[in-house]
Amino acid sequence: MINEVKVFVPGHITGFFEIIQNANPLLKGSRGAGITLDEGVTTTCQVYEGNGKLNIGVNGKYDKFNTITRKTIDIITDRYGVNLEDYDININHELKLAIGAGFGTSASFALGVSCSLPSLLGVDITFKQAGEIAHLAEVSLSSGLGDVISEMYGGCVVRLKEGTPVNAIIDKIQITKPIYVITKTLGSLDTSTIIENPVHQMRINNSGSLLLNRLMKNPTIENFIKLSNTFSTNTQLINGQLDEIIQQLNEESIGASMAMLGNTAFALSYSPDTQVDNCQITRLNTSGIRFLE
Amino acid sequence: MINEVKVFVPGHITGFFEIIQNANPLLKGSRGAGITLDEGVTTTCQVYEGNGKLNIGVNGKYDKFNTITRKTIDIITDRYGVNLEDYDININHELKLAIGAGFGTSASFALGVSCSLPSLLGVDITFKQAGEIAHLAEVSLSSGLGDVISEMYGGCVVRLKEGTPVNAIIDKIQITKPIYVITKTLGSLDTSTIIENPVHQMRINNSGSLLLNRLMKNPTIENFIKLSNTFSTNTQLINGQLDEIIQQLNEESIGASMAMLGNTAFALSYSPDTQVDNCQITRLNTSGIRFLE
Incomplete structure (x- = not known):
C-alpha cells in the first residue's frame, strides 16, 4: 500500500x-x-x-x-x-x-x-x-x-x-559490546508537574550540569550509570520502594538508577539475567x- | 575474547x-x-x-x-x-x-x-x-x-x-521504504590528485554549492540522484564509457550518476533488478x- x-x-x-x-x-x-x-x-x-x-x-x-x-x-x-x-x-x-x-x-x-x-x-x-x-x-x-x-x-x-x-x-558514549537494559516499573509520574515545579527544577539543574561535565571527562557506560545514580539521590525524586529495587539491581549489574522521569528502576548489564521479579529485559538500542x- | x-x-x-x-x-x-x-x-x-x-x-x-x-x-x-x-x-x-x-x-x-x-x-x-x-x-x-x-x-x-x-x-533525507543501490565499477580514480587540482576544485565548487541549496529546498531521494547527475555533468569528471552505463541504469531506476570520486556508476532503485551486466547490488544502509x- x-x-x-x-x-x-x-x-x-x-x-x-x-x-x-x-x-x-x-x-x-x-x-x-x-x-x-x-x-x-x-x-x-x-x-x-x-x-x-x-x-x-x-x-x-x-x-x-x-x-x-x-x-x-x-x-x-x-x-x-x-x-x-x-x-x-x-x-x-x-x-x-x-x-x-x-x-x-x-x-x-x-x-x-x-x-x-x-x-x-x-x-x-x-x-x-x-x-x-x-x-x-x-x-x-x-x-x-x-x-x-x-x-x-x-x-x-x-x-x-x-x-x-x-x-x-x-x-x-561508545558501546562496543551488547548491553541489556533491565527495568522494573512501579507506576507513573507526571513529567510536566515535576519539570514545571521550581523546587524540583533547582535541584535538577544544580546536579545535572555538574554530572554532564563529569561524563564527558570519562565517557564510558559504567560512568553514565554511576552518575545517573548520583543524580537520582541528589534530586530527591526517588522513593523508598524504588530505591530498594535499584539497590538490588545494582548488585547484579553494571549499575542501576531511576528513569527520569518515571517511577521506574533501570539497570544496565552485560547479561540478560536478574534475580528481581517481573522485570522487563531489552537490549540497548544503538541505531x-x-x-x- | x-x-x-x-x-x-x-x-x-x-x-x-x-x-x-x-x-x-x-x-x-x-x-x-x-x-x-x-x-x-x-x-x-x-x-x-x-x-x-x-x-x-x-x-x-x-x-x-x-x-x-x-x-x-x-x-x-x-x-x-x-x-x-x-x-x-x-x-x-x-x-x-x-x-x-x-x-x-x-x-x-x-x-x-x-x-x-x-x-x-x-x-x-x-x-x-x-x-x-x-x-x-x-x-x-x-x-x-x-x-x-x-x-x-x-x-x-x-x-x-x-x-x-x-x-x-x-x-x-528521509527514506521511508527500502532502496537498492546498483553499482558498476570500471576502475579506480585517485581522490587526492583530483581534489588537490585547482581546475577540478573550481568546477566542483561552482556546481556543488548551488546543488546543496537545491537539495535542501526539495529534500527527496529522487531530487538527490537528479542533482548528483547534474554535478557529474557540470564537473566534467565523467568519461564516455561510464556515461553510457549511467544512461542505461538511469532508464530502469529512480536515477543514476557517478560515484564521487571513483570510476563507478551508481543507481538508486526500488527494485534490486537491472539489465546492466556485472553490477553489484546492495541495500541503502540507514543506520x-x-x-x-
Whole structure:
C-alpha cells in the first residue's frame, strides 16, 4: 500500500538532565544523557483522499485523548499549510512499554507521526525537520524535553546543547559490546508537574550540569550509570520502594538508577539475567529510528 | 575474547560536493550529499600486552601499505600519549567493495580503527571524538573530505557544514521504504590528485554549492540522484564509457550518476533488478556504524 508508512521509534530512559528554559520553544529543552531501548513504539500512518476523518489508536484501540499525537498533527498542518479536510488519516501506535513511566513514549508517539505523516501529505521534510516538529510538540505539552533527539539517533546519547534537533548538539558514549537494559516499573509520574515545579527544577539543574561535565571527562557506560545514580539521590525524586529495587539491581549489574522521569528502576548489564521479579529485559538500542517495510 | 572489538562501517558514495579549504585540518572538509551502503568494511581489532608488533591486514592478507590505517593509529597514539611498545596489535579489514572506486573505503578503514582501537588501549573517547580522528587521517592524506561523518550516521546524509564530526553539521533525507543501490565499477580514480587540482576544485565548487541549496529546498531521494547527475555533468569528471552505463541504469531506476570520486556508476532503485551486466547490488544502509558481537 503506497499511502502507508510504518516507523519504529525506540524508547528512551534519561539518566540525568538539566532543564534549559527559553521563551522561544525552538531553543527550550534540556541537556543530559540517557539510553535508548530495542523496545519502543511502532507507528503506522495511513493517509487516503477523504474528508477530514482522523483516527488515532494505541495498540489498536481508539484513543481520542492522545494529546501528543494531536499536537504533532497540528504543528505539521500549521507549518506546511495542509488542509486536513482533504484527507482521511489512520494513525496507530503499537507499544509494550508503560506510558508515563519514564520510557519517553510521548516523544516516540510524536516522532512516529512527524516522521511518517508529512511525506504522505506530499510535504517533503528532512530527518531533523521531522525531529523539530516532535520536539515542539513535546515542549508545548511539557511531556518531555530531551527524549526526541536521543530516540532519533539511538545509543547512549549525550545531549550537549539543548533545543530542537535542528539546533541541538549531541554526542554518544561508545558501546562496543551488547548491553541489556533491565527495568522494573512501579507506576507513573507526571513529567510536566515535576519539570514545571521550581523546587524540583533547582535541584535538577544544580546536579545535572555538574554530572554532564563529569561524563564527558570519562565517557564510558559504567560512568553514565554511576552518575545517573548520583543524580537520582541528589534530586530527591526517588522513593523508598524504588530505591530498594535499584539497590538490588545494582548488585547484579553494571549499575542501576531511576528513569527520569518515571517511577521506574533501570539497570544496565552485560547479561540478560536478574534475580528481581517481573522485570522487563531489552537490549540497548544503538541505531535509533528505523522505517519498517 | 575481551581484548577484541569488531565494527562494521558502511561504504559511502558521494553524489555531489563542495571542497572547503582551511589551514586548520579540524575545519577543512566538504559539504555535499551522499548515500551509505549495506556493503562496507568490517574491521577486527585485537590488542594484547606485548612489545610493539603491529599487523595490518586487508581480507586476511598482510598489507604494509595501508597508509590510512597507519595514519589513524599515529593520530591516536599522539593525541592520547599511548606507547605502542607495550602492546601487540592485529587489525584486519574485511570488504567486498573495490578500493579507490568511490565507495569511501579509506574512511571506513579509518573509522574501523578509530572506533575500536582506543578503548582496547584503555583510552575512552566518544563517538564524535572517534570520528574526528578518522576525519583527520582522511584530510591529512587527501583520501577523502566527507565520507567519515556520513558513514557514522548512515542514510542519505546531507553535509551542511564541513569539518570534523565534532564541528560539522549534517541532516538526512528521509527514506521511508527500502532502496537498492546498483553499482558498476570500471576502475579506480585517485581522490587526492583530483581534489588537490585547482581546475577540478573550481568546477566542483561552482556546481556543488548551488546543488546543496537545491537539495535542501526539495529534500527527496529522487531530487538527490537528479542533482548528483547534474554535478557529474557540470564537473566534467565523467568519461564516455561510464556515461553510457549511467544512461542505461538511469532508464530502469529512480536515477543514476557517478560515484564521487571513483570510476563507478551508481543507481538508486526500488527494485534490486537491472539489465546492466556485472553490477553489484546492495541495500541503502540507514543506520551507520554498527559494533558486532
